[in-house]
């Protein structure tokens with residue numbers, strides 16, 4: 001073996017590195033990202049004579065959002081770099097097959113990360129079976145989707161990308177890696193972007209980044225939390241009376257247990273108009289039962305329930321007080337913990353005032369939408 005061989009090998013590999021991944025152009029329905037318009041990233045021009053595209057130096061990511069006041073502290077499985085990429089991807093329509101639908105199209109950040117529509121349409125145009133839930137306080141959950149059929153966010157997001165966005169996350173590798181900004185994000189997360197044998201596997205990092213973003217969407221720090229922390233002016237007398245009803249006669253806290261305002265269990269509320277076996281898909285004994293959603297932040301995201309059938313907060317609360325008989329469900333299929341409760345109009349108003357005190361007031365400013373690379 002001569003001394004020249006290794007040098008030649010290095011040269012060949014260098015050419016291969018320049019041509020392999022760079023030559024993968026995004027599909028025609030995906031406009032080619034340039035990275036030029038990304039205010040958050042700095043493109044470093046290549047040294048003179050080098051034809052490789054500019055590399056992007058990312059600024060240090062902001063810290064992971066802190067768990068707000070009123071919620072239990074916990075270690076959240078998310079790093080600043082993951083949340084930074086997850087934020088971009090959450091708003092990225094190129095994750096869908098059509099190039100038009102993003103996570104944020106259904107999980108609207110200015111609607112408590114839920115949807116203002118009763119049911120959304122997938123990228124393929126099919127009507128979803130269920131109302132798009134608000135994404136809130138998932139960091140303490142061990143089950144995901146209305147029926148809790150996923151016990152981990154990762155597989156849920158992967159399956160959900162195929163179902164809702166019409167495209168497996170692996171298929172996003174070409175256009176993501178063609179963007180110097182996304183390439184820099186993936187590299188920062190340890191994806192071997194300069195791998196010379198074909199395309200590096202990006203799906204695990206993309207899934208983890210999306211999971212890190214959604215798991216750090218919190219509903220907390222509400223007026224009621226400030227009241228409980230000692231600020232007696234933070235909640236109205238009506239809300240204080242409403243709290244007594246919520247945790248007393250109206251028995252709401254049996255299922256909407258503070259401080260998360262959910263027991264993380266499944267209950268049937270007699271919502272039978274639209275056939276859906278709910279948790280029965282996983283546990284046959286729990287047909288028609290759904291995971292108790294938190295009522296924190298609820299004022300931000302009408303309509304309510306897994307079928308989106310309650311157009312207002314008053315309608316959702318009224319449904320409960322009527323004992324889940326609004327759709328003529330046989331009482332035997334309604335959870336026995338949901339009993340009809342008779343409240344005067346003034347008491348109903350108090351109860352609603354309390355539920356509203358679990359949502360930010362005034363409503364939060366519009367969520368910052370990142371400029372996509």
Ligand code: HEC
Pocket residue numbers: 090095101102103104105106107120121122123128129130131132133134135136138143144145146147157160161164165210214
């Ligand atoms: C077309 C609308 C639509 C799009 C787009 C969409 N989702 Fe969803 N999402 C839903 C619906 C509907 C459900 C409830 C599914 C069920 O219960 O079976 C859901 C459930 C979820 C959940 C579980 C929430 C909970 O409370 O258990 C998470 C997390 C989630 N979506 C994240 C995402 C992410 C991340 C994206 C982008 C990759 C995304 N969604 C895109 C409609 C959508």
Ligand code: HEC
Pocket residue numbers: 134246250251252253254255256266267268269271289290291292293294295298303304305306307313316317320321335337338339351355
């Ligand atoms: C037996 C348990 C149980 C009791 C008691 C209960 N809830 Fe619920 N609540 C649920 C479940 C389960 C859902 C979701 C049902 C569905 O979508 O199928 C829900 C949904 C809600 C929603 C809509 C949240 C959303 O994001 O769609 C609100 C608001 C609400 N409950 C408030 C109350 C109030 C106020 C009371 C007391 C009057 C109360 N609940 C009593 C279990 C309960």
